[in-house]
Amino acid sequence: MSAAVLAGASSLMTEQPSNELRSNELPSRRVSQQRLVGRLMEMARIGATVSGGVDRAALSAEDAAAQALMAQWGASLGLRATRDAAGNFFLRWEAGAGAPLVSGSHLDSQPTGGRYDGVFGVIAALEAVQAMQETGLAPRRPVEIVAWMNEEGSRFAPGMMGAAVYGGARALADILPVRDQAGISVEAALASTAAALPGIATRPLGGTPYAYVEAHIEQGPELERAHCPIGIVSGIQGKHTFRVTVRGEAAHAGTSTRAERRDALLAATAMVQALARVLHDEADVTKFTVGRFDVTPSAPSVVASQVIFSVDLRHPDSQELRRLSALVAPACEAAAGPCEVEVSRLSAADSLAFPAAMRARLRAAADRLGLAHRDLLSAAGHDARYLHPICPSAMLFVPSRDGVTHNEAEFTEPADLYAGACVLADVLAELAMSTGQP
Amino acid sequence: MSAAVLAGASSLMTEQPSNELRSNELPSRRVSQQRLVGRLMEMARIGATVSGGVDRAALSAEDAAAQALMAQWGASLGLRATRDAAGNFFLRWEAGAGAPLVSGSHLDSQPTGGRYDGVFGVIAALEAVQAMQETGLAPRRPVEIVAWMNEEGSRFAPGMMGAAVYGGARALADILPVRDQAGISVEAALASTAAALPGIATRPLGGTPYAYVEAHIEQGPELERAHCPIGIVSGIQGKHTFRVTVRGEAAHAGTSTRAERRDALLAATAMVQALARVLHDEADVTKFTVGRFDVTPSAPSVVASQVIFSVDLRHPDSQELRRLSALVAPACEAAAGPCEVEVSRLSAADSLAFPAAMRARLRAAADRLGLAHRDLLSAAGHDARYLHPICPSAMLFVPSRDGVTHNEAEFTEPADLYAGACVLADVLAELAMSTGQP
Known part of the structure; x- marks a missing residue:
């Protein structure tokens, strides 16, 4: 045992009482x-x-x-x-x-x-x-x-x-x-x-x-x-968060046909449902939340040109969290239909x-x-x-x-x-x- | 032919020229x-x-x-x-x-x-x-x-x-x-x-x-x-419009389990997808649009307590429009999960x-x-x-x-x-x- 280690041990021992208040x-x-x-x-x-x-x-x-x-x-x-x-x-x-x-x-x-x-x-x-x-x-x-x-x-x-x-x-x-x-x-x-x-x-x-x-x-x-x-x-x-931006095209609700539309809201709701399916665990340990969902232009008779929604994903096991996290972008892309989608990971804490x-x-x-x-x-x-x-x-x-x-x-x-x-x-x-x- | 009808006919005849401008x-x-x-x-x-x-x-x-x-x-x-x-x-x-x-x-x-x-x-x-x-x-x-x-x-x-x-x-x-x-x-x-x-x-x-x-x-x-x-x-x-109010309960995104949640956003996105399915017509004549989708409280780490979304539904055939219109509330109710839903028809124009x-x-x-x-x-x-x-x-x-x-x-x-x-x-x-x- 070196002198340094001994000194350390001694210092720990002498400090011990100071940690305990009367x-x-x-x-x-x-x-x-x-x-x-x-x-x-x-x-x-x-x-x-x-x-x-x-x-x-x-x-x-x-x-x-x-x-x-x-x-x-x-x-x-x-x-x-x-x-x-x-x-x-x-x-x-x-x-x-x-x-x-x-x-x-x-x-x-x-x-x-x-x-x-x-x-x-x-x-x-x-x-x-x-x-x-x-x-x-x-x-x-x-x-x-x-x-x-x-x-x-x-x-x-x-x-x-x-x-x-x-x-x-x-x-x-x-x-x-x-x-x-x-x-x-x-x-x-x-x-x-x-x-x-x-x-x-x-x-x-x-x-x-x-x-x-x-x-x-x-x-x-x-x-x-x-x-x-x-x-x-x-x-x-652990918690990973994402911002998902879905881009479509504004169009008139009464005139544009389904085939013509690039409806960002329809695509975004499909993505949320797809995420709920792909992230589903029987044990109910995974926490998946979409808490924000902002629509542009947000008018009843206008097909949405853009939706930005949040994804909050948590799991106590960091490895499982990383596996689930990697599913988010592919699930959104698969549900995008005629729209464009951009998935940005905002944070990834183990x-x-x-x-x-x-x-x-x-x-x-x-x-x-x-x-x-x-x-x-x-x-x-x-x-x-x-x-x-x-x-x-x-x-x-x-x-x-x-x-x-x-x-x-x-x-x-x-x-x-x-x-x-x-x-x-x-x-x-x-x-x-x-x-x-x- | 009565005098009144004759008078009417005569009046129409005398007016005719005044309708045509030189x-x-x-x-x-x-x-x-x-x-x-x-x-x-x-x-x-x-x-x-x-x-x-x-x-x-x-x-x-x-x-x-x-x-x-x-x-x-x-x-x-x-x-x-x-x-x-x-x-x-x-x-x-x-x-x-x-x-x-x-x-x-x-x-x-x-x-x-x-x-x-x-x-x-x-x-x-x-x-x-x-x-x-x-x-x-x-x-x-x-x-x-x-x-x-x-x-x-x-x-x-x-x-x-x-x-x-x-x-x-x-x-x-x-x-x-x-x-x-x-x-x-x-x-x-x-x-x-x-x-x-x-x-x-x-x-x-x-x-x-x-x-x-x-x-x-x-x-x-x-x-x-x-x-x-x-x-x-x-x-x-013709056009029928609706306001759909989905009520759940705010909860923490990191702690509340799926079983505990009453996630208004998850329910509302399921409703939009269900409506798209039930109102789908191969001929692409029906116009179905959700253009507004307002989330409360709208925070990334809070399970949504409420979503209000609009439905705009149109069809040139008034009878078919009425048939489709009657499908909106049941489709929303069937997709509500643990949430409450209230479907209000705002207008119904044939x-x-x-x-x-x-x-x-x-x-x-x-x-x-x-x-x-x-x-x-x-x-x-x-x-x-x-x-x-x-x-x-x-x-x-x-x-x-x-x-x-x-x-x-x-x-x-x-x-x-x-x-x-x-x-x-x-x-x-x-x-x-x-x-x-x-």
């Missing part, structure tokens, strides 16, 4: 359910829909208002708000030295989204920081709360845009020209957000966190069915597994709090996907009623939100005080 | 191709698209601007502009007495429409009136140029709204609450148009014209293929035949001018459909290059536009001078 140092004791839920409900007023949900598109005025509210809450705790060139928003607790411990999620929502998806992870991180401060902890490293830009991908496709740029998986130059349905580019929307909040300083893009922990609602029914408040996320299901050590920390924290937990795979994509390659990352889930998310009816019991924030606070405190590897 | 009274000699095409091109600047077409939605600012231009041209000819409560726009040549002779079409266009559809019939009527004035004709009855509100039906469904209300087929109260995709009602859009043009007086709704003649581009290739400048429209193909006497007038006028003509059925619907039940009505067509319409590439040769306006002018002059039945 019970009176555990910030979960200071986590406030009332404050946590109160902030969530206050945030839900920004972009509130009549049906009780939230419509807070990435880089919209509502998104900026949500950041302003976070900045205001952060200021009262001495946290400094900054934003990077990709529109990621940070609240930094300046402490200790070295790489920051980062925790958060996103503030944007689906067009008819709920009150918890994304925002819970951001506000729970804020709650954790406040609880750590009230416990009197002096972190060994800076702690940053983050709201990643455009996780949802409904205004600008694909999603997880800000996290992907931060983590280096995508270049900033790639996302800036992406446009929404109104023709507004990410670049222009970033400028609007910056203009709406001139008080928030710019920070350099990217970085290498010490570790990253993200709390999120489960986007499925598993925890609720198991009566289990805490999910330890083993990994994230399935991933979070480090065992990070998962063990979450599990231990839940055990210490007497909270039931279970391991589960995230079928949904999360920003943590893009942090995983650059730093030790982990995710914890809390239940979502009936597994309903991306829906205005989304709901999580206050007690479960509180449980999740407690586990997050204790794990963040451990990581903030740790001197060795996460 | 050759130096034929206004076609004064029709100007340059003026006609110049006005068409000036009008095409209102709502011009970058691809050379026109986007002039019903009751839009562009539609109002088009009316303003018509009012300005009319004023220089002593014509008075008025608008009725259904948004139909009139230019009246006050002359003679009794029921007015009406001619026109519409100024609204499809979102990516052309420069001729509708507007040709309005500007050709103006050209005819100007030519009649320059010929020194003193009409025995008022002559009205009309632009019917919302013929296209792409902003507010269904189309031919203004003509249907004028003709009594629909009640004004039925159309006022109809909303466009932005949620704006016909009532509000009518108010905006009225506010944009305060100088245009209101006139009573409805009326019974002496006769109605509409010039229009053919929306098919028949005249061009036959090298024939004039189409004598025998009638209009095929119609224009009066032989009116068609004979058009034929005679074309013969006198040495213009080749042929009879054809209008596969497309036109405002004349709703004038036909209330007064003797007729339509003439001019060719459209490659049969392309409802398309920015729409084009008619200036010589053909001129030929159509000449026939229209002579027939309108005859009808304006006639003392008996049209």
Whole structure:
């Protein structure tokens, strides 16, 4: 055994105690359910829909208002708000030295989204920081709360845009020209957000966190069915996304014959049906979704000249996902009839597994709090996907009623939100005080 | 033979000469191709698209601007502009007495429409009136140029709204609450148009014209293929339209299983394909079109909760049309899967035949001018459909290059536009001078 290895081992041994906080140092004791839920409900007023949900598109005025509210809450705790060139928003607790411990999620929502998806992870991180401060902890490293830009991908496709740029998986130059349905580019929307909040300083893009922990609602029914408040996320299901552009020719609905027509809508609907057939699996593991289907010119008496539709394809087995992914373009081409079709793959993320050590920390924290937990795979994509390659990352889930998310009816019991924030606070405190590897 | 019948016969005999203008009274000699095409091109600047077409939605600012231009041209000819409560726009040549002779079409266009559809019939009527004035004709009855509100039906469904209300087929109260995709009602859009043009007086709704003649581009290739400048429209193909509402449930694309999903988009695409199958006819006579397909919430990673799509179904045989129409709802219901579907029939117009006497007038006028003509059925619907039940009505067509319409590439040769306006002018002059039945 070399001296270097011995030194390493010794250093690990001496650090061990610093990872374990004394019970009176555990910030979960200071986590406030009332404050946590109160902030969530206050945030839900920004972009509130009549049906009780939230419509807070990435880089919209509502998104900026949500950041302003976070900045205001952060200021009262001495946290400094900054934003990077990709529109990621940070609240930094300046402490200790070295790489920051980062925790958060996103503030944007689906067009008819709920009150918890994304925002819970951001506000729970804020709650954790406040609880750590009230416990009197002096972190060994800076702690940053983050709201990643455009996780949802409904205004600008694909999603997880800000996290992907931060983590280096995508270049900033790639996302800036992406446009929404109104023709507004990410670049222009970033400028609007910056203009709406001139008080928030710019920070350099990217970085290498010490570790990253993200709390999120489960986007499925598993925890609720198991009566289990805490999910330890083993990994994230792989996801490939596509944009399919079908080009036909506009024609009069009353005069053009079937033989003359190049009906983009008829071809596109045939493609969607063909994809459903070719991607069908008896076991019902594959997830295939066409969520957008935009018709041009979209008039009842005009044969459609163009349809652009989205394909979202997921499978926990990366190899099977790649096999299914390769079927998409041929299936569309075979159903194109007299139209032209162009299939563009927008993203291709394999399935991933979070480090065992990070998962063990979450599990231990839940055990210490007497909270039931279970391991589960995230079928949904999360920003943590893009942090995983650059730093030790982990995710914890809390239940979502009936597994309903991306829906205005989304709901999580206050007690479960509180449980999740407690586990997050204790794990963040451990990581903030740790001197060795996460 | 009774005295009354004898009197009628005698009156017909004495009127006969008044129907035949002397050759130096034929206004076609004064029709100007340059003026006609110049006005068409000036009008095409209102709502011009970058691809050379026109986007002039019903009751839009562009539609109002088009009316303003018509009012300005009319004023220089002593014509008075008025608008009725259904948004139909009139230019009246006050002359003679009794029921007015009406001619026109519409100024609204499809979102990516052309420069001729509708507007040709309005500007050709103006050209005819100007030519009649320059010929020194003193009409025995008022002559009205009309632009019917919302013929296209792409902003507010269904189309031919203004003509249907004028003709009594629909009640004004039925159309006022109809909303466009932005949620704006016909009532509000009518108010905006009225506010944009305060100088245009209101006139009573409805009326019974002496006769109605509409010039229009053919929306098919028949005249061009036959090298024939004039189409004598025998009638209009029947048309039934539907709105199909498919209701499912929003869900997360990554987590909800196929078994759990109620995917409105998957169901709606299955319905469109099922309709294409069940309405398929080998002879290719049936016209089946789904031109609109609106998805909610329309996000790539959200299972669609709702799709609303349009069905436009036409067939020249009214009985066959009714048979096919009855298949629409059952086909949609059979393909609904776990979703709910509601099929609403928005309109159900049978095929119609224009009066032989009116068609004979058009034929005679074309013969006198040495213009080749042929009879054809209008596969497309036109405002004349709703004038036909209330007064003797007729339509003439001019060719459209490659049969392309409802398309920015729409084009008619200036010589053909001129030929159509000449026939229209002579027939309108005859009808304006006639003392008996049209």
